[in-house]
Amino acid sequence: MTPSRPLDVGALLTSAAGGDRRALARLLSAAERGGEDGRAAASLAYRSGAEADTVGITGAPGAGKSTLVDRLIAAARTGGVDQLAVLAVDPTSPFSGGAILGDRVRMQGHDLDAGVFIRSMASRGHLGGLAVAVPEAIRLFATAGTPLVIVETVGVGQVEVEVASATDTTVVVVNPKWGDSIQANKAGLLETADIFVVNKADMPGAAQSRRDLEQMLDLSTPGDWRPPILETVAATGQGVDELWGEIGRHRTYLEEAGLLVPLRRERLEREFRRVLRGRIETEIDRLSGLPHFAELDSAVVEHRLDPYTAAEQLLAHVGENGSGPGSH
Amino acid sequence: MTPSRPLDVGALLTSAAGGDRRALARLLSAAERGGEDGRAAASLAYRSGAEADTVGITGAPGAGKSTLVDRLIAAARTGGVDQLAVLAVDPTSPFSGGAILGDRVRMQGHDLDAGVFIRSMASRGHLGGLAVAVPEAIRLFATAGTPLVIVETVGVGQVEVEVASATDTTVVVVNPKWGDSIQANKAGLLETADIFVVNKADMPGAAQSRRDLEQMLDLSTPGDWRPPILETVAATGQGVDELWGEIGRHRTYLEEAGLLVPLRRERLEREFRRVLRGRIETEIDRLSGLPHFAELDSAVVEHRLDPYTAAEQLLAHVGENGSGPGSH
Numbered sequence: 001m002t003p004s005r006p007l008d009v010g011a012l013l014t015s016a017a018g019g020d021r022r023a024l025a026r027l028l029s030a031a032e033r034g035g036e037d038g039r040a041a042a043s044l045a046y047r048s049g050a051e052a053d054t055v056g057i058t059g060a061p062g063a064g065k066s067t068l069v070d071r072l073i074a075a076a077r078t079g080g081v082d083q084l085a086v087l088a089v090d091p092t093s094p095f096s097g098g099a100i101l102g103d104r105v106r107m108q109g110h111d112l113d114a115g116v117f118i119r120s121m122a123s124r125g126h127l128g129g130l131a132v133a134v135p136e137a138i139r140l141f142a143t144a145g146t147p148l149v150i151v152e153t154v155g156v157g158q159v160e161v162e163v164a165s166a167t168d169t170t171v172v173v174v175n176p177k178w179g180d181s182i183q184a185n186k187a188g189l190l191e192t193a194d195i196f197v198v199n200k201a202d203m204p205g206a207a208q209s210r211r212d213l214e215q216m217l218d219l220s221t222p223g224d225w226r227p228p229i230l231e232t233v234a235a236t237g238q239g240v241d242e243l244w245g246e247i248g249r250h251r252t253y254l255e256e257a258g259l260l261v262p263l264r265r266e267r268l269e270r271e272f273r274r275v276l277r278g279r280i281e282t283e284i285d286r287l288s289g290l291p292h293f294a295e296l297d298s299a300v301v302e303h304r305l306d307p308y309t310a311a312e313q314l315l316a317h318v319g320e321n322g323s324g325p326g327s328h
Numbered sequence: 329m330t331p332s333r334p335l336d337v338g339a340l341l342t343s344a345a346g347g348d349r350r351a352l353a354r355l356l357s358a359a360e361r362g363g364e365d366g367r368a369a370a371s372l373a374y375r376s377g378a379e380a381d382t383v384g385i386t387g388a389p390g391a392g393k394s395t396l397v398d399r400l401i402a403a404a405r406t407g408g409v410d411q412l413a414v415l416a417v418d419p420t421s422p423f424s425g426g427a428i429l430g431d432r433v434r435m436q437g438h439d440l441d442a443g444v445f446i447r448s449m450a451s452r453g454h455l456g457g458l459a460v461a462v463p464e465a466i467r468l469f470a471t472a473g474t475p476l477v478i479v480e481t482v483g484v485g486q487v488e489v490e491v492a493s494a495t496d497t498t499v500v501v502v503n504p505k506w507g508d509s510i511q512a513n514k515a516g517l518l519e520t521a522d523i524f525v526v527n528k529a530d531m532p533g534a535a536q537s538r539r540d541l542e543q544m545l546d547l548s549t550p551g552d553w554r555p556p557i558l559e560t561v562a563a564t565g566q567g568v569d570e571l572w573g574e575i576g577r578h579r580t581y582l583e584e585a586g587l588l589v590p591l592r593r594e595r596l597e598r599e600f601r602r603v604l605r606g607r608i609e610t611e612i613d614r615l616s617g618l619p620h621f622a623e624l625d626s627a628v629v630e631h632r633l634d635p636y637t638a639a640e641q642l643l644a645h646v647g648e649n650g651s652g653p654g655s656h
Contacts, residue, residue, distance in 0.1 A: 042634065043634035047633075047634055048631075272624075279636070279640070281605070284608070300600045301593045301596045303376075307600040308367050308603060310603075311604040315611065318608070
């Protein structure tokens, strides 16, 4: 609708792959907004087939996820990872682009590290929601040559869990507090966790938290991979190397068990369905603008027609001479 | 798909209108499930044009909503309401049909009152979700001759707020606890509240809660109706008659300001869009079973096709020789 000039997505991707961080940042912004440019960028990155390894970090606010991620960056860099990206996702915030992370990252000095790209992402209007915007961002990182993306979420709502668990390896962070582990269970984190971390393990109750988690794991359906429970003190770095080691061990397990490929296929299938759903929402908006819709709407509002029959009549117009995205 | 005999919805509605509570209960169950029978019942009730006055009661768990509703039933009955229904909505529960309410209601003796119909409702598979199932249930009550329906929600999640605010008058219940009123603001309750109730007002902090709410109202966009803030002690019945009076006053305001009709029209328009979305989702499910979908799915998963282009191609098949609900 807006007559703004579209981005030259191809050129930006080439620049990004050559190390141009501002080009990458522009592409990420486009993906976050999810408009025409975003779709074009997403399509190009998609067809490149580039994939990154992904690690999700989730847990309640205040659990120490940010500090833990900072420490993991250091562990990864020391461990020989040339390039990595962190995507900090906050579904509740309308702001993004690094504001949340600014201070924290500067403290750790990672902003001076050309091998680390840190980016925050919020709900900005992508029709498929963050559950689509995040994998698209990951794919842009991958296309630009980043082999590892850490996805950190801010809370433990449904969206956060969905986003964090759409990674190869999901790390669930809890604290040694009574009830924290039960909360983890309640939020559906137990099923999505590949690794549990009891952070702030120098505080009282760490052993109890571990026992609670072990007990919940005992009660859950056993699989080939039983999520290990690690203790860390992110503030001092204690236990972080072990966590980095477990992340690697989980990845090896996925590969050797032949699970990585089917796991990623399933994720793509889910993403396709989400994109489809978003496209349908656009279509409903388009239909709502048709004269025929106004007539049906009046009939429904005046009780002359029930909404089911009206929906049936509208359905005949789906996809019909719409100004669909085929135009780009 | 299942070869079960469809309900004779017309006969059941006639029985329900004649006072047959079991017939009404069967219709409500059908509406909750949202299948073919539910749609038939919803259509018939819709075209009858019957409408009930509706009051939504929402607030955090433990705020005392249930006790308050019990007291309101008594106030309404004393105030001359012949018939009323309570719909207790719990989006997080797969169970329904009165189990939650059983004990509580028996305590108050309303189950022996033929003028009161109490029913709980959960997420049972209605495609449009509770945001469609609840107005359909309200309409069934109205068609059966119930002039007033109180919709009580269990929590303050997005669905609860959506459901509770889709009523003529929305009552938001908070407690005299620090932060409770702020929570109400955060959950978007401030915009939807027509009346605030500080329940358990005999506990410390009631005056502070009132001040917090007044302050938030001062900061919000002023309208013709400023939500009054009432204090109640539901356990003893204190303040409940005043609340019942305010509910009546709000209704009179809506009528005199000419707002009731447009308000209800808007709600019907939103409901129509939700039904439409649900119908398109069904269509997508149908398409997912087509050989063409499997091809597209493979192409997407193998990165030969991006999900946006694939969605576009699928959309072209919507409504095409499907076994649409025209068959019922």
